[in-house]
Amino acid sequence: LNTNLQNAIKAWADAEQRLLEVHLFGSALQVSDPDDLDFIVVYDRLMVSVAEASRLRRGLKEAVHEVSDVPCDVTLLSKAEREQTQFVSEVRARPLWLRCRCSSSGSPLGRR
Amino acid sequence: VAEWNELPRPESIEFFEKAIPSHSRVKKLSRLGPQTYEIERHDDLPTVRLWLCGVYRVSAADVAEILAEEPETDAILTISNWNDVTVEGKEAGQEAGVGVFTFKHLMGALNYADDKFVEYKPPERNQSLGGRRAKTP
Numbered sequence: 001l002n003t004n005l006q007n008a009i010k011a012w013a014d015a016e017q018r019l020l021e022v023h024l025f026g027s028a029l030q031v032s033d034p035d036d037l038d039f040i041v042v043y044d045r046l047m048v049s050v051a052e053a054s055r056l057r058r059g060l061k062e063a064v065h066e067v068s069d070v071p072c073d074v075t076l077l078s079k080a081e082r083e084q085t086q087f088v089s090e091v092r093a094r095p096l097w098l099r100c101r102c103s104s105s106g107s108p109l110g111r112r
Numbered sequence: 113v114a115e116w117n118e119l120p121r122p123e124s125i126e127f128f129e130k131a132i133p134s135h136s137r138v139k140k141l142s143r144l145g146p147q148t149y150e151i152e153r154h155d156d157l158p159t160v161r162l163w164l165c166g167v168y169r170v171s172a173a174d175v176a177e178i179l180a181e182e183p184e185t186d187a188i189l190t191i192s193n194w195n196d197v198t199v200e201g202k203e204a205g206q207e208a209g210v211g212v213f214t215f216k217h218l219m220g221a222l223n224y225a226d227d228k229f230v231e232y233k234p235p236e237r238n239q240s241l242g243g244r245r246a247k248t249p
Contacts, residue, residue, distance in 0.1 A: 081198040
């Protein structure tokens with residue numbers, strides 16, 4: 001992904017408190033000018049209702065469309081669905097953004 | 113990768129439109145919209161209003177969006193052999209009285225009504241006895 005697009009996704013994800021992970025998969029991992037962009041967005045069902053989660057899908061699409069004309073599709077999974085389906089590893093998705101996970105002392109372990 | 117509101121591939125639609133009318137319980141298949149179909153059945157089985165999609169993994173969020181778009185939906189089908197439904201997607205459908213199926217599961221469910229339709233899961237098949245999965249494009 002070009003830097004503009006990566007920055008747009010990161011800015012959107014940083015501002016979206018209820019989001020856990022954003023992954024990229026498909027042809028965009030292989031070629032520099034893909035026909036489309038395929039994302040996986042993972043949310044926490046304890047924090048977000050299923051109906052509200054749909055807004056995450058629209059939000060990512062809007063963020064992408066502000067800097068790119070390439071169409072994008074978003075697979076929206078709860079954390080439990082991500083673990084149950086193994087979809088992320090099945091399609092060999094690459095993480096673009098992961099929410100910071102804190103240690104017991106509260107210090108951040110990092111954010112990509 | 114298709115989303116819930118995107119048409120499956122043309123060959124998948126063609127397969128669906130040929131396969132469903134060949135089911136012994138199906139009297140008539142009618143297309144009501146780009147992704148909505150009505151399946152009339154024999155033997156007093158209720159008519160099914162179906163949403164057809166090509167989502168890789170139908171999640172609970174997909175089910176919620178489809179039902180917000182088409183509240184009258186009785187069944188959601190994700191076609192193509194490699195597609196599937198998450199456990200939460202199946203449960204979200206069941207809570208709303210909607211069956212969420214892969215093609216193979218839908219073909220079994222069409223023999224039933226009510227909860228048995230919505231909750232239908234095919235019997236486990238013993239591969240050593242030569243069981244084969246239905247091939248869908």
